[in-house]
Amino acid sequence: MSASQKQLFGLFAHPVGHSLSPVMHNRAFQALGLPFYYHPFDIPPERLPEAVAGLKALGIRGINVTIPHKENIVPLLDELDPEAEAIGAVNTVVLSETGRLVGYNTDGAGYVQSLLSETGINLKETNVLLLGAGGAAKAIAVYLIKHGCASLTIANRTEHKAETLAHHVQRYAAQSHDGKGSSSPVRINVHSWSQLDRDGVKAYQLIINTTPVGMWPNVGHVPLELKELSPGTIVSDIVYNPLQTAFLKAAEQRGAQVHQGLGMFIFQGALAFKLFTGYEAPLEVMRKVVEDQLNLSSSQGK
Structure with a gap:
């Protein structure tokens, strides 16, 4: 994937509002000067097949997957990485250069x-x-x-x-x-x-x-x-x-x-980031933005 091309990534979850994946990945993109954007998608379980089909139509290059979709998304994909196949659940999907949806698991x-x-x-x-x-x-x-x-x-x-x-x-x-x-x-x-x-x-x-x-x-x-x-x-x-x-x-x-749980969140996100972009993730940047967000939520009583 060319780093000069604008690309859309995202998260499939339900509900999705609690996740810090968008702020973490967007800050990481910024840190490496990548013109990419990561968007949260609230996908009810009954709409998951339509949402997955839409990835190809919209040219979304990759998504993370969390509760409640990690297992249900498996039969909707074209291909599974051997590790994801062994696990039987997926938390990362990449649209390959050949147009296939490939599932991975970095959890x-x-x-x-x-x-x-x-x-x-x-x-x-x-x-x-x-x-x-x-x-x-x-x-x-x-x-x-x-x-x-x-x-x-x-x-x-x-x-x-x-x-x-x-x-x-x-x-x-x-x-x-x-x-x-x-x-x-x-x-x-x-x-x-x-x-x-x-x-x-x-x-x-x-x-x-x-x-x-x-x-x-x-x-x-x-x-x-x-x-x-x-x-x-x-x-x-x-x-x-x-x-x-x-x-x-x-x-x-x-x-x-x-x-x-913060360490797991950062490390699995960093592994997904590399699958998305081909670049090593800026771990410390990712950790700091998540910690800042958590501290902000705590100070606001959330």
Whole structure:
């Protein structure tokens, strides 16, 4: 893609008003002197097929995809990157030079990059509890397996979705272990919410909220009541608005190390930016504009 050509990019979400992707990408375009623009599109689920068809007609070069479209968009695309195919969810779509819509997923890579750089965790010695079973959970689960966590337990309010995700991850783990379909050394389990309420979370060294619970404007909500934690537990939340969710505040009060969602948001955005433009993303510019926006929202009581 020529950097001198005006190009339109965007975000498909519903609702879309809370997202800081537009301000982050537009500031990054400005920093590199690119004549591109990133626009938020509020797309109700029933209009998603029309919206995807419109990408080609309008010549929109790329979009990010978030709640609730990450899985439903998959069959509407022409092609999937192998990683997105393994995950079964897409957060980035690029209109190729040949006119094909290609789906990618940068969520898992962005999350693990952030987790490792900000916490120093050794995933090979870590029993992980994953809360949620949506598109972001799929991406993160695949990357946790890729990096060899000791065990992965998936819990979701709808237990069937957790079981479906567990089967998906088990297939990926078996295929990636040695390429011959042998069983994986990573233990993958499913827990019901009632089991978590009964047994607690002491067995886990890393607890990750991948649900939107606690996202602005419902900032007082938590996905799970944390009771007793093991010493050194890391509690992570992929929600980045607000930066310090009620879930992370509760974890900190119980002595946990907390990992905020901002890093994942920046890293997955940077990976998407490179797919969109071919250029390395200006990470610090992106981080600063998002932090400034979050601080502004906080000062205004949002």
